[in-house]
Amino acid sequence: xxxVKCQVAAIAVATTFFTVPLAAAPFAYISNQLDDSISxxxxxxGKVVATVRVPGKPAGVAVAPKGDRVYVSTPEAxxxxxxDVKKGELIAKVAVSDGALGITTGPDGxxxxxxxxxxxxxxxxxxxSLKIIKTIPxxxxxSGLAVSPxxxxxxxxxxxxxxxxxxxxxxxxxxxxxxxxxHPFGLTIDGRGERIYVANVQSDNVTVLETxxxxxxxxxxxNAQPYATALALNESRLxxxxxxxxxxxxxxTESLKEIALIEVGNKPEGIATHPDDRHVYVANWxxxxxxxxxxxxxxxxxxxxxxxxxxxxxxFFGK
Numbered sequence: 001x002x003x004v005k006c007q008v009a010a011i012a013v014a015t016t017f018f019t020v021p022l023a024a025a026p027f028a029y030i031s032n033q034l035d036d037s038i039s040x041x042x043x044x045x046g047k048v049v050a051t052v053r054v055p056g057k058p059a060g061v062a063v064a065p066k067g068d069r070v071y072v073s074t075p076e077a078x079x080x081x082x083x084d085v086k087k088g089e090l091i092a093k094v095a096v097s098d099g100a101l102g103i104t105t106g107p108d109g110x111x112x113x114x115x116x117x118x119x120x121x122x123x124x125x126x127x128x129s130l131k132i133i134k135t136i137p138x139x140x141x142x143s144g145l146a147v148s149p150x151x152x153x154x155x156x157x158x159x160x161x162x163x164x165x166x167x168x169x170x171x172x173x174x175x176x177x178x179x180x181x182x183h184p185f186g187l188t189i190d191g192r193g194e195r196i197y198v199a200n201v202q203s204d205n206v207t208v209l210e211t212x213x214x215x216x217x218x219x220x221x222x223n224a225q226p227y228a229t230a231l232a233l234n235e236s237r238l239x240x241x242x243x244x245x246x247x248x249x250x251x252x253t254e255s256l257k258e259i260a261l262i263e264v265g266n267k268p269e270g271i272a273t274h275p276d277d278r279h280v281y282v283a284n285w286x287x288x289x290x291x292x293x294x295x296x297x298x299x300x301x302x303x304x305x306x307x308x309x310x311x312x313x314x315x316f317f318g319k
Contacts, residue, residue: 025043025044025045026043026274026275026319027040027041027043027049027317028043028272028274028281028290028312028316028317028318029041029061029063029070029072029083029312029316029317029318030061030283030306030310030312030316031054031058031060031072031270031283031310031313032306032307032308032309032311033057033058033285033309034057034307034308035307035308035309036053036054036055036056036058037051037052037307038051038052038070038083039051039306039310040052040088041281041290041304046304048304050088051307052088054072054074055074055076055077056075056077056079057074057077058081059072059074059313060073060103060114060115061073061103061270061312061313061314061315062105062112062315062316063315063316063319064109064127065106065107065108067085067318068086069083069084069085070082070085070318071103071105071112073102073313074093074100075101077093078095078096078097079093079095079097079114080096080100080103080112080114081093081094082130085318094125094130096116096123096125096132097114097116097118097121098119099119100115100116100117101115101116101117101142101143101313102143102144102145102156102157102314103314104145104315106151106154106169107147107149107150108151109127110127110128111124111127111133111169112125112126113125113145115142115144115145115156116142117141117143118141120137120141120158121137121142122135122136122142122145122154122156123135123136124172136172136173138158138165138174139156139161139165140159140160141158141160141161142159142165143157143184143186143313144157144184144185144186144187144199145187146189146196147169147189148189148211149191149192149193151169152169153168153169153175153193153211154167154169155167157180157187157198159183159184159185162180162182162183162184163177163178163179163180164178164180164184164196164198164207165177166178178214178215178216180198180216181198181202181205182200182203183202184198184199185201185226185228186198186199186228187229188230188231188238190253191235193211194210195211195217196208196211197209197231197238199227199228199229199241200226201225201226201227201243204223204224204225204226205220205226206219206220206226206238208220218256220251220256220257222240223244223247223249223261224242224243225242225243226240226249227240227241227243228269228313230271230273230280231253231273232278233277233278233296235253236252236254237251237252237253237259238250238251238253239273239280239295241264241268241269241271241282242268243267243269243285244267246263246266246268247264248261248268248271248280248282248291248293249261250262260298262293262298262300263300264282264300265284265286265287265289265303266284266285266286266287267285267287268291269285269311269312269313270282270312271283272314272316272317273295275317275319278294278296279293279301280293280295281316283312283316285310288305288306288307288308289303289304289306289310290303290306290310290312
């Protein structure tokens with residue numbers, strides 16, 4: 001599932017405000033594409049505590065490093081929305097491209113990066129002015145994005161080109177593009193900036209790239225239509241959502257072997273790890289739920305009802 005062709009509703013913002021103090025446990029921000037909304041989950045309570053209307057079929061999510069803003073791509077509105085966490089409401093709608101999908105920020109929070117699925121480029125947006133600084137051509141149908149820990153490199157999964165591009169964020173140019181598996185979509189970079197894990201939807205595997213030379217060091221078989229990835233337990237485990245069989249593959253990052261397969265909801269898509277580094281949240285598109293996995297015991301410990309068509313593609317956990 002990529003885009004849903006529906007008529008965009010009027011740009012009115014209907015918001016249910018937070019019912020708990022912001023000092024509570026970290027929040028997860030789940031985009032509900034079919035409901036035009038974001039569900040805000042309090043991870044301590046294990047339930048949705050607020051719902052914010054986000055017109056434009058929200059898909060991608062990126063939480064600012066400070067945790068004060070959430071950026072949500074809105075493909076039908078040709079851009080992204082900005083959620084003020086403290087106010088619990090939208091404060092801006094930014095037009096950037098025809099097919100805004102993947103979205104992320106760097107560790108310094110100064111820029112927002114938006115992948116344009118239709119026009120085959122990445123828009124670089126200043127986080128303060130919300131103006132486009134540069135538009136960088138990449139491969140066909142860019143989707144997943146990840147910035148290196150040193151804020152120097154941006155990695156882009158180009159789905160229809162079967163490749164990953166490495167962008168120099170100092171020069172704002174593509175430094176290198178390499179082939180991976182068939183139809184790469186989501187990707188994750190490790191904390192040292194040394195490896196990228198790329199979910200390849202049509203070849204049912206994960207490509208592991210060494211970032212310095214951009215060379216594949218392994219290809220790990222998973223299940224049907226892997227979509228996105230997340231690291232947990234001090235990066236010892238990689239969890240991968242498999243869309244077509246309602247499962248999550250668990251890969252040991254030392255041996256680079258699949259060690260478990262966990263059943264979750266129907267059509268799992270977005271996945272992100274709680275700041276505790278142990279609990280992993282999975283958005284289930286067809287079930288409109290989020291499954292909570294304990295990465296240590298490899299079991300689902302909770303299922304949380306969200307909105308219709310939960311996607312949450314990107315890093316959706318705040319502080």
